[in-house]
Amino acid sequence: MKKVFFPALIVLFLLSAGCANRDYVRQQIEPLVERISKLEAKVSSMGPCQAEGARTAQDCCDKADAAAKRAEDAANRAEDAAKKAGAAAEKSKKAFELQQTK
Numbered sequence: 001m002k003k004v005f006f007p008a009l010i011v012l013f014l015l016s017a018g019c020a021n022r023d024y025v026r027q028q029i030e031p032l033v034e035r036i037s038k039l040e041a042k043v044s045s046m047g048p049c050q051a052e053g054a055r056t057a058q059d060c061c062d063k064a065d066a067a068a069k070r071a072e073d074a075a076n077r078a079e080d081a082a083k084k085a086g087a088a089a090e091k092s093k094k095a096f097e098l099q100q101t102k
Helices: 002-017 022-043 050-102
Strands: none
Touching: none
16 A cells, blocks of 8 residues: 555645646736736827837838948958059059160
């Protein structure tokens, strides 16, 4: 009897500790329901002008990101052109020195 009683008691104890009752769940969810209700009221009270302003702000951010990308690409092209110009200057300097020695 003891061999069956103690394992059954342990299993019963473990199962009872992990259960949540309705009151506990209600206590945990109630503050969230209140917060969600407040946010819904806030969003619904937003006029179309504010919603449009949020879209406009996002559009401006997107355009600014695109402009920054184009500026970065232009800076990279300018850097490449400067390197080519430096190489051409070195080449012409060597050609000039060769011409001077003749």
